[in-house]
Amino acid sequence: MSAVKSAEMRKTMEWEDNVRRVVPYVAGEQPKGENIIKLNTNECPYPPAPGVARLAAELDCSALRLYPDSGAAPLAEALAAYYGVKKEQVFVGVGSDDVLALAFLTFFNSGRPILFPDVTYSFYDVWAELYRIPYRTCGLDENWHIRPGDYRQPNGGVIFPNPNAPTGLLEGTETVEEIVRANREVIVIVDEAYIDFGGVSAIPLLKKYENLMIVQTFSKSRALAGLRVGFAIGNEKLIRYLNDVKFSFNSYTMNLPAQILGAEAVQDDAYFKEVRDKIVATRERAKKTLSELGFTFPDSSANFIFASHKTVPAREIFEKLRERDIYVRYWDKPRIGNSLRISVGTDAQMDALTAALGEILEGK
């Protein structure tokens, strides 16, 4: 081989050609500093259950010498008791993103496209691309609702959030059931990250459908985004498959403090309900003020409101709020580029938001 030719060959065989290239998910900003009003990542504005702080202070650090329970037993047991299922039906992960990423790897292997809504959690297409899973999006209707008929086409699996994100719109249990029933040969994942703020969980449907998996998180209604806890509930066989993949990837994902503190959060149901009710009350109040300011939005059942202003572009409002240290979420994307996703904070935070919006929109 001539020197020129082998040099050319080397050029076409760069190490970078063998890299799994991905366009990563872009999480919301985590700005630092005092007096910031952070309404951009749907965190809970209240602290976690008081027992969490107490147990964290009492944590026996000598126990950290040992590996934690690889199945996160304390937490899986607390969740099983809370939701009235067997502990073998519960899978716990490091945030629901971890659970969902493993679920994509475990269940979406048919080679046929998986289906999800065109406007939805923007991590789904990232995981599909990461694992080279073909996918097809199904358009929401003009009122941002899922059209269940779209999920009757041949597919390799289905995933959708309920309530959907970033719209906040809830689908009734009948719609969820219709989709699960029409897709018995594949796994249907219902991502219930926001279900506690006004929806009815599809967990009871697990008794009827083997192909259903429900995913929830501690990051929103349980005020523990920083602890990283999410979970799935499904039939025992499905959870076993998920565990087989997890144990082939990394056995000890969930650290011991997260298992103990997470279990404590589940057990304090009174506090959970108190916080949830406060957030729902603030959301309903915020809907009224936002309407008065000229915003329209789907009727959210989540801890955020997906709002567009009738005259002022979302990007402009987003930037002006940011200048005032108020962070909301904006995506420069088709269909949603004129909307802001505003997380529900405390009443005081929402009042500050309203005051800032009043100034920004004055005379427009």
Ligand code: PMP
């Ligand atoms: N699903 C949906 C619909 C979400 O909005 C989020 C939050 N970004 C998640 C899952 C993941 O949340 P976490 O990993 O904090 O549990």
